[in-house]
Amino acid sequence: MRRAFPALLGLALVLLALYPLVASGYGVRFMLQLFMWVALAQSWNLISGLTGYVSFGHVAFFGTGTYVAAILITKAAWHWGPASVAGGVGAAILALIIGWPCLRLKGPYFAIAMLGLSEVMRVLVSYFEGLTGGGSGISLPTLYASTQIYYAMFLAACAVTGAAYFIITSRFGLRLMTIREDEVAAEAMGIDTARYKLYAFLLSAFAPGVVGGLFARDQGYIEPVAVFPLLITITMIVMTLFGGKGTIWGPVLGAASLFVVEELVWARFLYLHQLLFGAIIVLVVLAMPRGVLGVLQQRYRLPRTI
Amino acid sequence: MGGHLLEVRDVTKRFGGVTAVSRCSLSLAPGTIYGLIGPNGSGKTTLFNCITGVLERDAGEIYFKGERIDGLKPSQVARRGVRRTFQVIRVFPELTALENLLVVSDAPYEAARRRAEELLRFVTLDRLQDEYGGNLSYGQQKLLEFARLLMTDPELILLDEPAAGVNPTLLAELLAHLKQFPAQGKTVLIVEHNMKVIMGLCETVFVLDHGEMIAQGPPEEIQGNAQVIEAYFGRH
Amino acid sequence: MNVVVTPTMLGQVIISGLLAGALYAVVALGLGLIFGVMRVINVAHGTILMLGAYVTFWWFQLLGINPYLSLLASMPLMFLLGALLQRGLVRRVVGAPELSSLLLTFGISIALVNVAQWQFTSDLRSVEYLTGSFIVGPFAFSKSRTIACAFAVAIAALAAWFLRRTKLGKAIRATSQNSEVALVCGVDVPRVHLYTFGLASALAAAGGSLVAVMVAIQPEMGGVYTFKSFLVIVLGGAGNFAGALLGGLLLGLVEQLSSLFLTTQVSEAVAYVLLVLVLLLRPTGLLGGRAS
DSSP states (O other), X not given: OTTHHHHHHHHHHHHHHHHHHHSOHHHHHHHHHHHHHHHHHHHHIIIIIHHOOOOTTTHHHHHHHHHHHHHHHHHSOOOHHHHHHHHHHHHHHHHHHHHHHHTTSXXXXXXXXXXXXXXXXXXXXXXXXHHHOGGGOEEOOOOOOHHHHHHHHHHHHHHHHHHHHHHHTSHHHHHHHHHHHOHHHXXXXXXXXXXXXXXXXXXXXXHHHHHHHHHHHHHSEEXXXXXXXXXXXXXXXXXHHHHOTTSSSHHHHHHHXXXXXXXXXXXXXXXXXXXXXXXXXXHHHHHOTTHHHHHHHHHTTOOTTO | OTTOSEEXXXXXXXXXXXXXXEEEEEEEOTTOEEEEEOSTTSSHHHHHXXXXXXXXXXXXXXXXXXXXXXXXXXXXXXXXXXXXXXXSOOOOTTSBHHHHHHTTOOSOHHHHHHHHHHHHXXXXXXXXXXXXXXXXXXXXXXXXXXXXXXXXOOSEEEEESTTTXXXXXXXXXXXXHHHHTGGGTOEEEEEOSOHHHHHHHOSEEEEEETTEEEEEEOHHHHHHOHHHHIIIIIOO | OOOOOOHHHHHHHHHHHHHHHHHHHHHHHHHHHHHHHHOOOOTTHHHHHHHHHHHHHHHHHHHOSOGGGGHHHHHHHHHHHHHHHHHHTGGGGSSSOHHHHXXXXXXXXXXXXXXXXXXXXXXXXXXXXXXXEEEETTEEEEHHHHHHHHHHXXXXXXXXXXXXXXXXXXXXXXXXXXXXXXXXXXXXXXXXXXXXXXXXXXXXXXXXXXXXXTSOBOGGGHHHHHHHHHHHHHHHOTTOHHHHHHHHHHHHHHHHHHHHHSOHHHHHHHHHHHHHHHHHHOTTOTTOOOOO
16 A cells, blocks of 8 residues: 555646646636645644644735735736745745744744734735725736646645655654654754744745735735635634644645535535534544544554655 | 863852752863752752753853853753753653654764664664654653763763662663763763762762752762751751 | 824823723633633633623613623623533643643634624624713713723622632632642642633623623624733733733723824734734733743
């Protein structure tokens, strides 16, 4: 089974790459969003799954990415590709500004500081109306590019998962985990926890910024309320927790399964699905804190590459 | 600094109204084993924490190999060659034994891995190298912690109650390892309540009481010291 | 932005700040109790406040009597809810890493907010009972705000009396200082946890009922109060009664003062910056208190 895995993975990737050629518009959009959630969940995993520092405001990076990209597209006529990358860079800069002071705080304090961040970003964006259009948001020039954005999101999801693979199987990743296990001991072992946390935080902000930019292009219109909602953070968290935080494929599994269920089942009952997310978080924390893959990893002594 | 490895000068540490360590001074020479004893609450662990950077001292200076280290972060102090254990075992539970050792070293991966495997053999834990740290027994974790200490070949080792909860066989094994250190140029400072360990191992013993250094000297001398006896049995 | 600030305006703003601050203090006291006793950050604290506000709304809607009397309903009801949550869920993560309790209470908060959205809808509600202000000299004090402050002070005094004078209150304080020692001294720690969570929820509910008369009620209103309660705890030091009071007043003042120069939305950003600054410079709070 283990030897078959890379081959199966390769096959899956090829199939996904060919998918738009045979799929309907709905199918392409469905998968496009799924890739976005994989990228988001995996990014949250990089900071919160590995170091144990819970980022409750991660949507702030997504929203920042949407705005940076939208502004570059509408005001400076950038192509959406580079604009999205710029969105990632903008998000990373925000992470640096916030992370440098806040990561020095102990876990719970950091979590609360992050809780406020997304609200503050929303407020700031609404305030600087001249640049961001304030509450009215930004409308992008019409463009039908679903297939191209499909590939862009696909690339983003693969890139972040690849990054997770390289990090988790490296000493860098192990050191991040020591922060989660016992930060005091990690420091005593010579690990500069502040620096490592910051690196992880920057890495975890980049992809949300990029997919935020892609999202902006795809939707064609963004406004503060739509791109900074707590629900996006909640969804990232549920997906990673359910699939298995701290593992490589956990966020992918969580994103895929929960997104599929959400689209097919819950979207019909608007409040039910958020309620269920809350319930799932409670259940996972109480019964299965390591998530599906985490439990399997422990039970069957699977290697970290899972 | 006159060839001292570690020099602690007049270090004071207060917590609110309580003075945990008061104008403490000590000097450690290279390649020697020292003991630090005193009744509970005398400030031994606080002193350790000041030396290793976990706590910021309120007054005094600390020099390691001639360089001031007070005010540095714990990771910086560790990197300069000062390694320690804690009163409670702090092995990383969700990392394997091998990974527990790997994270400590900055050497290239292959070299670090070889050294880690070598150390695990040294403490006879090699067959458990892929076992999660949290699944090891108390004694095995103690050995792992010991091995982890040696990963970077430190010059100064601070041990906080190494004999706590350890069975006599394992203790004898650990002590045998410790006895080798002076010959390797390592200096050890041990906080211990187990007097046999202190007497059998240490060249010089420091005694703290209520945060003050009340005596220092060879173990036999300390045993007969009236102040020391009073500190342990007298006023408390 | 040029604003001419007269002494009268300043006085007005300071008093408004203190009035608002008392309310923040009472709510924050609850959060501080939970954190001090159980080392749990209750992200659902503001959500319970929101439910308290809804109790007041429905009280007034269905019974038509003085909404302030609804305190007699919201506080016990939320005490019960808090106790249930603690017994059923929170209790299981008290020993676990703080990450777990954070995520757990976060999950609970989401679930409760959505139950509220489902049952009460997201429509903005309000309790139109007291409008206008008391005029004293050159100052105008919003009636609802003043009465809320009065109640807040009374409830805080009651809580203080309870914590200092009753056996259970003392047990709570003892556990907050050192739960191992408390256990050894025969304090029934699990029971203390239960009552602490209940008490804290009752305090949150009180806050909710009092703000219900002043602001628009909707299911997502709680989040900002959780955040502000946390800010108050950080300003005043966790587990520190006087600290919660001081922190609350300080927050109220800062908010009102900044509203002189900035829009109310931006003053939220000010609260946030204040939080980060205090956390960085003085993590044990301005009055000291427990360092975590």
